[in-house]
Amino acid sequence: MIALAGRRIDAAEAAEPRFPPSARARVKRELKRLFRRLEATALVCSAACGADLLALEAAGELGLRRRVVLPFGARRFRATSVVDRPGDWGPLYDAVIAEVRRRRDLVVLRAGSGDAAYALATQRILDECVRLSRRAHARALAVAVWEGQARKSGADATADFLTRAQEAGLSTHTIASRD
Numbered sequence: 001m002i003a004l005a006g007r008r009i010d011a012a013e014a015a016e017p018r019f020p021p022s023a024r025a026r027v028k029r030e031l032k033r034l035f036r037r038l039e040a041t042a043l044v045c046s047a048a049c050g051a052d053l054l055a056l057e058a059a060g061e062l063g064l065r066r067r068v069v070l071p072f073g074a075r076r077f078r079a080t081s082v083v084d085r086p087g088d089w090g091p092l093y094d095a096v097i098a099e100v101r102r103r104r105d106l107v108v109l110r111a112g113s114g115d116a117a118y119a120l121a122t123q124r125i126l127d128e129c130v131r132l133s134r135r136a137h138a139r140a141l142a143v144a145v146w147e148g149q150a151r152k153s154g155a156d157a158t159a160d161f162l163t164r165a166q167e168a169g170l171s172t173h174t175i176a177s178r179d
Contacts, residue, residue: 001042001138002035003129003170005122005161006051006145007177009085018147019050019177021086027051027145030175032058034143040064041138044129046071046121047096048081049089051145051177056096067105067132068096069124071117074108115155122161126168142170147178 007019019027031054035043042065045052059066070077074097082093100106109124111117126142133140142165150159165172 001129001133001136001140002038002040002044002143003126003140003161003165004043004045004051004055004143004145005125005158006055006143006175007147007158008048008050008052008081009087009089011084012086017178019145020179023176023178024054024087026179027175027177028054028058031055031143031145032062034173034175035059035062035064038141041136042067042129042132044069044125044132046081046125047077047093049083049085049087049093053082053089053092053096055143055145057092060096060099065103065105065132066096066100067107067128068100069107069109069121069128071109071111071121072113074101074106115157118157119155119160122157123164125161126164126170130168130170140170142166142172143175144172145175145177147176148174 043059111120
């Protein structure tokens with residue numbers, strides 16, 4: 001069972017590259033390779049453009065169960081975390097959300113907004129992964145797709161994810177989001 005979090009694809013005007021669009025194909029290949037190597041059976045993550053959607057796409061291609069946790073409604077999340085960055089992420093998001101909703105693997109929190117909402121979603125992703133792993137008598141692993149540097153100012157959801165995963169006793173693995 002894999003819990004995953006990571007960077008969104010960089011905004012067009014990004015001053016500091018964290019996940020350039022040029023790394024998209026490589027990151028997806030590495031995620032797919034990791035899922036195969038670990039013989040993963042399920043992925044739990046959110047569905048933002050970048051690491052989340054690439055992992056969800058790779059997991060779907062491999063036939064893994066996909067459980068998506070959103071901090072608030074799917075329409076609002078799409079507008080604020082999916083289609084606001086370069087790349088045609090909307091159709092992939094729509095397809096993933098429709099599929100996980102149909103399979104009853106969409107968890108929508110009423111977490112409000114801002115950093116606190118994302119922190120609640122991060123904790124729920126880890127909790128869901130641990131719960132699923134216990135049910136299946138499987139190992140839970142946390143995967144972060146990032147450049148390895150916490151933001152200097154403001155909250156950093158990926159760094160928070162790794163900290164929470166380590167505190168929960170999960171093994172962690174990282175995939176570089178930039179070359």
